[in-house]
Amino acid sequence: MEAAPPAPGAPGLVSLGQGGAPTVALRHLPGVRINDERANPTGSFKDRKTSPAVSWARDRGFGTVAVAPTGHAAVSTAAYAAAAWAVRHGRGDGYAPS
Incomplete structure (x- = not known):
């Protein structure tokens, strides 16, 4: 998680390094590749x-921000909200006040 959110008031994408998931070949379907979304920061395609x-x-x-607690969506939202508002509260070390 090296990417930091933009400074307070500066628009931009909050990123924890999502996207760029590697593709893997399916053993039982030769020639077919799928994204391995487990490589995203929270291990889910919901990060996108x-x-x-x-x-x-x-x-x-x-x-x-709020989201229905449906597993991966809730985990992803919590991680990105913490990153988005940690800088807004004057810290850039991943801390978000509760």
Whole structure:
């Protein structure tokens, strides 16, 4: 998780390094490759949608985001919200006040 969110008030994508998932060949279907989304920061494809959603909320001045607790979506949202608002609260070390 090297990518840091932008400085407070600076629009931009909150990123924890999502995307770029490697492709893997399927043994039982020669010639077919799929993305291995476990390589995303929270191990889920949900990171791809959460990054722009949390960025949108932060850039419009929202201080909170919510999501139905459906497993991977909730974990991804919590991780990206923590990254988005950690810098806003004056710290850049991943800390987000509870």
